[in-house]
Amino acid sequence: MPKIIGKLKIVLLDNRKYYSKKIPFKHRGTTMLRCFALGMVTLRCMGMSAQSQALTNGMNALFRTADEHNTSINSYRTALQKADADVLSAKAQRLPDVNASLSFSYIGDGQLWNRKFGEYTKADMPHFGNNFSLEAQQIVYSGGAISGGIRMAEKGRDMTLIDGEENRRGVHLLLAGLFLQRHSLANQLDVVDRNIALVDTLIMRTRNRHDAGVVLKNDITRYELMREQMILRKTVLDDQMNIVEKQMKTALNNGDDIGSILPAEAFEISSLQCEDYWQTLATAENSSLKKAYTAADMSRIQQKITRSALMPKIALVAENHLNGPILIEVPPIDKNFNYWFVGIGVKYDISSLYKGKKKVRSADVAAKFAEEQTQVAKEGIGDAVHAAYVALLTVQAELRTREKSMELARQNYDVIANRYNEGLALVTDMTDAANVRLDAELQYENARISVVSALYRLKYIAGDI
Numbered sequence: 049m050p051k052i053i054g055k056l057k058i059v060l061l062d063n064r065k066y067y068s069k070k071i072p073f074k075h076r077g078t079t080m081l082r083c084f085a086l087g088m089v090t091l092r093c094m095g096m097s098a099q100s101q102a103l104t105n106g107m108n109a110l111f112r113t114a115d116e117h118n119t120s121i122n123s124y125r126t127a128l129q130k131a132d133a134d135v136l137s138a139k140a141q142r143l144p145d146v147n148a149s150l151s152f153s154y155i156g157d158g159q160l161w162n163r164k165f166g167e168y169t170k171a172d173m174p175h176f177g178n179n180f181s182l183e184a185q186q187i188v189y190s191g192g193a194i195s196g197g198i199r200m201a202e203k204g205r206d207m208t209l210i211d212g213e214e215n216r217r218g219v220h221l222l223l224a225g226l227f228l229q230r231h232s233l234a235n236q237l238d239v240v241d242r243n244i245a246l247v248d249t250l251i252m253r254t255r256n257r258h259d260a261g262v263v264l265k266n267d268i269t270r271y272e273l274m275r276e277q278m279i280l281r282k283t284v285l286d287d288q289m290n291i292v293e294k295q296m297k298t299a300l301n302n303g304d305d306i307g308s309i310l311p312a313e314a315f316e317i318s319s320l321q322c323e324d325y326w327q328t329l330a331t332a333e334n335s336s337l338k339k340a341y342t343a344a345d346m347s348r349i350q351q352k353i354t355r356s357a358l359m360p361k362i363a364l365v366a367e368n369h370l371n372g373p374i375l376i377e378v379p380p381i382d383k384n385f386n387y388w389f390v391g392i393g394v395k396y397d398i399s400s401l402y403k404g405k406k407k408v409r410s411a412d413v414a415a416k417f418a419e420e421q422t423q424v425a426k427e428g429i430g431d432a433v434h435a436a437y438v439a440l441l442t443v444q445a446e447l448r449t450r451e452k453s454m455e456l457a458r459q460n461y462d463v464i465a466n467r468y469n470e471g472l473a474l475v476t477d478m479t480d481a482a483n484v485r486l487d488a489e490l491q492y493e494n495a496r497i498s499v500v501s502a503l504y505r506l507k508y509i510a511g512d513i
Contacts, residue, residue, distance in 0.1 A: 100313070100314045100315070102310055102311070102314040103310065103314045103315060103500065106227070106307060106310055106314070107504075109307060110223050110227060110300065110306075110307060111220050111223065111513075113300050113302050113305075114219050114220065114223055114299060114300055114301075115216065116302075117300060117301040117302045118219050118299060118300065119301055120215055120219055121212075121215065121216050121219055124212035124215060124216075127208050127211070127212065128205070128208055128212065130208075131204055131208040131209075132205065134201045134204060134205070135198070135201045135202055135204075135205055137201070138194075138197045138198045138200070138201035138202075139198055139201075141187075141194045141197060141198075142187075142194055142198075144184055144185060144186040145184070145185045145186075146182075146183070146184045146185075147181075147182075147184075148181070148182050149179070149180070150178075150179070150180045151178070151179045151180075152177065152178050153176075153177040153178070153179070154175055154176070154177070155173050155174060155175050155177045155375075156175070157170055157171060157172055157173050158170075158171035158172075158173050159171065171378075171379065172379075173373075173375075173380055174373040174380060174382035176373075177372065177373065178370075178371070178372050178384070179369075179370075179371050180369070180370040180371075181367065181368065181369045181370075182367065182368045182369075183366075183367045183368075184365070184366045184367070185363045185364070185365050185366075185393070186363060186364045186365075187361065187362070187363045188362050188363060188364060189359075189361065189362040190356060190359075190361050191355070191356030191357070191359030191360070191361070192352050192353070192355070192356045192359075193353055193356040193357070196349050196350075196352045196353040196356060197353065199349050200346060200349050200350065200353065203342055203345055203346045203349065204346070206342050207342050207343075207346075210335055210338050210339050210342060211339075213335055214335035214336070217335065217508055217513050218508075219299065220508075220513045221504065221505070221513060223296065223299055223300070224501075224513070225501065225504075226292055226295055226299065227296070227307075228497050228501050228504075229497075230289065230292045230293065230296065230306075230309070231309060231310060231315070231497060232493060232494060232497040233285050233288055233289045233292065234289070234309050235312065235493040235496075235497070236285050236490055236493055236494075237282060237285050237286070237289070239486070239489045239493060240278055240281055240282045240285065240486075240490075241282070242489075243278060243482065243485070243486045243489075244275060244278050244279070244282070246482065247274055247275045247278065247482065248275070250271050250478065250482070251268060251271045251275065253469070254267050254268050254271055254475070255268055262471065263475065267475040270475055270476075270479055271475075271479070274479060274482065274483070278486070293306060312496075315496050315497065315499075315500050316496075317499050317500065317503060320440065320444075320503075323433070323434065323437045326433050326436075326437055326506060326510045327430060327433050329510045329511065329512055330429050330430070330432075330433045330509060330510040330511060331426070331429070332511075333510060333511030333512060334429050334509065334510065334511045335511060336425055336428075336429060337422075337426060337429050339425075340418075340421055340422040340424075340425035340426075341422055343418050343422075344415070344418040344419050344421070344422050346418075347411075347414050347415040347418035347419070348415050348418075350411055350414065350415070351408075351411045351412060351414075351415050354407050354408050354410075354411040355408055355411075357400050357404045357407065358400050358401075358404045358408070360394055360395065360396040361394070361395045362392065362393070362394055362395075363392070363393045363395075364390070364391075364392060364393075365390070365393045366389070366390040366391075367388060367389055368386070368387075368388040369386065369387055369388070370384055370385070370386045371384065371385055372385060429509070432509050433506070433509055433510060436502070436505050436506040436509050437506055439502050439505070439506075440499070440502040440503055440505075440506055443495065443498045443499045443501075443502045444499055446495050446498070447492075447495040447496055447498070447499050449495075450488070450491050450492040450494075450495040450496075451492055451495075453488045453491070453492070454485075454488040454489055454492040456488075457481075457484045457485045457487075457488035458485055458488075458489075460481055460484065460485070461481045461482065461484070461485040464477050464478055464481040465478065465481070
């Protein structure tokens, strides 16, 4: 359960260790009110353990391995380094600008013309020229453009962290799906193996009855055909298992270690937190909602940067020049001339008076749109949590139905088997009962895994995976 509401809690990898960063997360609304709301919902839902400890430990082990080795997750380290560099680059705009230039030149002789350009006199010139200048400028007022650029870079870094966390959760959801699919296939293989063993027993008994002249050879053929169909189904399941395990190895990027198969009881979901808990958690932790709030913050910062174009720029300036020869005199003076000055420079873009207002209006509309999108995102997340919660309740109801169907199918199979052994049932009845039992057991195993899958889908939407 998150302890910080209104904060963006990011867990990334720094070399081989985890580190957690808490980034201020500002948006409209009261952070303390949200903390109180989650606290009240937590108390109301307290004491509800949704899944077994074995399943939790198994999933967390996979997630830790992926956090350390998954290629997609690790790529966001580089993205974060770039975002850090962007922040430093934006802060560097506060430093003074210093420029130096040095040049040497050859100066040709001059010509002195009369006013009508009819006659001229050659003027000897010093032929070697040199120029050196050193200029420094420190901006003391930019209308908020520099500070706005820094805040924009910091928000960009926050957005990178959110993207990294969203990607990390996506990888976790992928691994959870593969983990559950692997166990579903393992359970189905176990069911098929048990039913193959039952068919083998039936084939043996039917052969004994055939030898006694009680049944026909065709009855044996029916069971053998059923067995071949089960063998084919097992082959398909084995191939699917091979594909899933390869995908898990790729996602974990940690050799062949993908964990062991958990026992069936590990997937029992005994209880579930109420919907209000998930809604409140999603409001605080959902990545899409955080991105919407951060985008709104960036739009407001862009507003201020755009308005800064309407303000003058003020800077302290200092320059030092060393030039030679002195060509503004007649005749020229073949000496170096050095001068310097310090002062205050003011720069104003007059065109901003008729261009800047349109840009400001555009920025205002963009900020309003971003603010509205946060509400759209919040409503969308609320609907998504509700849909995921209801879907979880649906699969739980389906699981109860599948469990009852499996019990009835097994009872029916036992009854038909006893009647068949006593010669009171046909082989077709026995075949149908075996097929019904097999399908019921497979559907039950699928439903049990579907409950856990729906739970992790809900956790993903709520930002708790």
